[in-house]
Amino acid sequence: MYTDPRTAQLMIIGIQLAGTHGAHPGAWRMPQADPNGYADIDTAVRHAQVADRGGLQFIFVPDRPLLDADLSQGPPRFQMEPMLLLTAIARATERIGLVPSMSTSLTEPYTLARQLKALDVISHGRAGWNAIATNDPAAFANYGKSMPPRLEKYERLHETIPIVQALWGSWEYEAGAPDKNGRFADPAHVRPVELQGQHVGARGPLPIPPSEQGQPVIVQAGGGGLGLQAAAMYADVIVGMATSIEDGQAYRKAIHQAVTQAGRDPKTVKLVMFVTFSLGDTVREALDRRRELDARVDERPRMAELGALLGTRIDPSRFDAPLPAGLLDADSSPSPDPRAARARRLAREGWSPRDVIAHGALDHTPGLAGTPADAADFLQRYVDAGAADGFILSLDAHEDGLPAFVDKVLPLLRERGRFGAADDEPTLRERLGGPAQYGLRPRQFGN
Template sequence: MTRQMIIGMHLGNGYGNLPGAWRASAVDSKSYTSFDVKVRHAQAAERGKLQFLFLPDGPTHIGDIANEPPHFNLDVMVTLAAVARETKRIGLVATGSTTFNEPFNLARQFKALDVLSHGRTGWNAVTSSGEDVAANYGTRLPSTSDRYGRAHEAVHLIQALWGSWGQEAWVLDKVTGWFANAEKVTPINMGGKFVASRGPLYIPPSEQGQPVIFHAGGSPNALEFAGRYANGVIGAAFTIEDARAQRAAFRAAAERAGRNPDEIKFFAGLMTTIASDRRAGLDRRIALSERIFPQRVPYLGQMLGLSLDTARLDEPLSAEQLARAKPSLRDPRSAHALKIAREEWTLRDVLAHGVIDYHPVVVGPAAEAADHMQEWFEAGAVDGFWVSPDIYEDGIDAFVDGVVPILQERGLFHRNYEGTTLRDHLGAPAQYGIDPRVPR
């Protein structure tokens, strides 16, 4: 069978990636606290046969709460427990910090969710990188080497805990009263420089054995960490060349760890505003993000090597400015921003294209999003995408009803789930307990 892409859906604060998404007329402004809303969004993604939901998390809020909602879920595990009960096939990937959690807590919560979801759980293992997160735990952020030292130990320990209830341990003989084989539920007695646990973890295997590991990031530490343990990488890349290089680096890291490079899948971020045409999409974005445009104008100027005037948001760049403009080498988004500016959009429209957003943004008809995904996929830059719609309430439906059928028509995306577990959806190999190939 030809290679097909894997698609995940970002499930964040309940509103969407536009800062003003909570104000959109179709949106329940209390979606942040509504689990019914989260369930509905998850069901929409499942209707499109998407392989997983991705819930980022950085347990902190340092934004402008007067004007913008928090970025993350109330609690990723509680959200996914609610979603697991109301969905059947879609994978459920939640972020959990190895720095600010005890491994035993992570092991227990993620395996319990894996059992609850019948083998659909993934753990996006991150080390947390902000002092503001550390402050919520009354501490300072450890050094990078300590963060990753602890992360390596934590994953080993957690996987050992996951395997500590042996696969054949359950006896469940009501007649003799034999519940479980005590010899197969055993302590792990593991400890290192940072973390330790006796075990066992008293949770039987799920349908996929144990949760699948993801990682989000792209630093050299991320490479080595993901190379050893991850089956999925939540990535960020602005060009095909960059994504291809990152994907190749993660694959090489997996090989260095003694694994098959196909075991690690690289997903680039993609933000979508699906609309009947570009103008309608830009207007939708302007209505919900215009407030931040004035503060972004000076930065756009830096990206283009120009001094830009906030008062002239409704004018395109002059011919003289375009002749002088040079994309900044410091920001990989600059060349694309200049390309859009050369199409003679006003400054407001240039910003509405999302040229300063965290991931590439497609604004326009569904076919344009499908074209973007096809081009990156066929260039060997990605194994798939994690998609972040502008407004979840109608943006997930627009993706599922507009983009997915085009990808299916082109043979680039499956028409149904091939299996029942997240491991099945990712083509990840079976694993129970630690991976014996990976050095401790």
């Protein structure tokens, strides 16, 4: 794919570290995976070092403070604890950004501000914060609470984020650097914030000086409605879930509008999308690798799910052969599921049901099973269509999938001038190309 380097847009690429093995539920069973990897910091650090070596801009750690896995089938889906994990990773990596997910619903602003800014200082300006209005009743139950109505959760978020930012800025740059012959810092520039809302408050100041990037970058999942409005107000990076390029373009429009309404410049807010890849030197090799993963999970519910997308029941005798055209044509009311069109196209092309699934047809994120060049082309198409500024990789199995992406896809993107120009920038904010911010932004909450 040829792109004019004068107009080519560089892309941001981060990686999701959920659990340790990868996004595929069969990943922990693969021969090269350590089944204890979930609780093994060395495994997580090793993956982080591969991502850092490749120049990926950040590690995104999703989180729900609850147990949401069937432990008879596999490990918990989320890390033991994102802040501790990323602190260990900070000490074992050099450049990569560190973005933990932390709840505005369950954590007090002072704790959020303190832990996140400490991570930012410890990592020399590489921290971000995925700020989440938690929506799991089971997570609230873990804090002895019941889930409040949605509006109230967002009221609390709108109090929490500005208080956190104000606390971050409460040790002002003007406090100066320690002078052994004079004073340590100017106390007149380390000031209380004195903010109290309906739900949360903090006096401050926070006894942590600015990091190399000032304070952590804010990342938020946009969702829709109240979530999008909140992301438009605070986020430097908005994380989206698009099912197609068209979907991404529509989402970008919605963000543009919401960010403008919030009085900010849409060009300063980056949109990153989740993508999923299974890589091989040929498409067949990529599919076979994915099928090894698929073979390690219960196939029946997945075939039933595929059948629902295709509008037909798939008999086990047909799992490995192309579905007859008659079966596919028989469906007169196509599934409204956004994955259905792709599943039907793949089945019509003659791929067997097992291969259709191996293509990632059941994944909720866009992506493909294919060669490194296919993956690079795919990413470029999204960026060139204005559907994303970048991506969060959700790889099926990290043990081999992450080195494959770093060693085979990234060099292609670099060669094409689409990735890596800000490699030398030391902080996450600079590597994302975001504007400076310390404390609250002007116009934010009467500041």
